[in-house]
Amino acid sequence: MNRFIVTEMAKNGVDGIGTSHGDIIYALFKAPRLTMAEISKRIRKDKSTVTALVDKLVRLGYVTKERDIEDTRVVHVAVTPKGRELEPIFESISQEMLSVFYSSVSDQEKEDVLRILKKIYDNF
Amino acid sequence: MNRFIVTEMAKNGVDGIGTSHGDIIYALFKAPRLTMAEISKRIRKDKSTVTALVDKLVRLGYVTKERDIEDTRVVHVAVTPKGRELEPIFESISQEMLSVFYSSVSDQEKEDVLRILKKIYDNF
DNA sequence: TCATTTTAGTTTGATATCAAACTATTTGGA
DNA sequence: TCCAAATAGTTTGATATCAAACTAAAATGA
Numbered sequence: 441m442n443r444f445i446v447t448e449m450a451k452n453g454v455d456g457i458g459t460s461h462g463d464i465i466y467a468l469f470k471a472p473r474l475t476m477a478e479i480s481k482r483i484r485k486d487k488s489t490v491t492a493l494v495d496k497l498v499r500l501g502y503v504t505k506e507r508d509i510e511d512t513r514v515v516h517v518a519v520t521p522k523g524r525e526l527e528p529i530f531e532s533i534s535q536e537m538l539s540v541f542y543s544s545v546s547d548q549e550k551e552d553v554l555r556i557l558k559k560i561y562d563n564f
Numbered sequence: 565m566n567r568f569i570v571t572e573m574a575k576n577g578v579d580g581i582g583t584s585h586g587d588i589i590y591a592l593f594k595a596p597r598l599t600m601a602e603i604s605k606r607i608r609k610d611k612s613t614v615t616a617l618v619d620k621l622v623r624l625g626y627v628t629k630e631r632d633i634e635d636t637r638v639v640h641v642a643v644t645p646k647g648r649e650l651e652p653i654f655e656s657i658s659q660e661m662l663s664v665f666y667s668s669v670s671d672q673e674k675e676d677v678l679r680i681l682k683k684i685y686d687n688f
Numbered sequence: 689t690c691a692t693t694t695t696a697g698t699t700t701g702a703t704a705t706c707a708a709a710c711t712a713t714t715t716g717g718a
Numbered sequence: 719t720c721c722a723a724a725t726a727g728t729t730t731g732a733t734a735t736c737a738a739a740c741t742a743a744a745a746t747g748a
Contacts, residue, residue: 486737487699492735495699496733500723515697541684541687544683545684560665564565571699600726611727613704613705615728617705635713637727
């Protein structure tokens with residue numbers, strides 16, 4: 441899946457980022473801004489990893505970092521216009537991904553596999 | 565799962581290696597020796613990654629590397645007595661892992677989830 | 689009020705991982 | 719026979735990732 445997504449992104453001219461970066465941008469499509477801690481929680485990566493990932497996205501111009509005025513410990517991350525341009529591309533890759541992923545899998549099977557995997561996930 | 569396994573290994577005094585190293589040792593329990601390429605294929609890691617992983621296992625005394633006499637390009641990796649000592653530990657961790665993993669999952673569900681995941685896997 | 693504790697993020701150091709370039713052999717075809 | 723292509727591994731360079739140590743700021747409580 442990783443390889444698939446990175447390959448598709450490259451085909452669409454999105455180069456030099458991986459799926460974790462994509463996860464961050466994707467999360468920012470649906471929220472006006474997120475703190476580093478919120479991103480860390482959503483993408484399930486250590487906060488120090490998030491520092492590195494976000495800094496790369498800033499360098500590439502996809503997002504901005506801005507300190508909170510009230511609580512200067514906090515950093516808000518938001519998507520830039522350049523980042524926003526990725527939305528339709530991500531959407532189409534997501535569609536394609538899911539269609540390949542679930543091809544020949546029935547609705548019942550989808551439901552089953554999700555339910556059982558969730559159960560297993562909760563065992564840890 | 566990764567975290568679970570590494571934690572359990574540490575509890576049993578197996579320290580400083582990760583699951584990929586475990587995969588290699590585990591493969592060597594069942595084969596007298598394997599080449600680097602065979603290991604790469606079995607654990608689904610790039611050959612250069614395998615070089616690093618195996619070299620670490622050699623350093624820790626769990627395996628040996630030996631060049632083939634006929635074809636000197638080939639390197640054979642085999643488990644040492646120290647490595648063999650890990651067998652019962654791995655076996656018990658494996659049991660425990662599976663029992664946690666599948667707790668509250670019925671036999672039918674196990675069969676279903678494996679069948680469906682295999683189908684999805686084959687879609688790529 | 690002020691010291692202690694908690695919280696948010698960054699820095700540092702280590703490791704796994706991959707891809708590409710490279711080395712050394714072996715194999716296969718002209 | 720000998721050169722080109724294939725094969726087995728290693729080296730190099732880059733990146734993601736984590737944990738631990740650290741910095742700075744806010745919250746808490748005595």
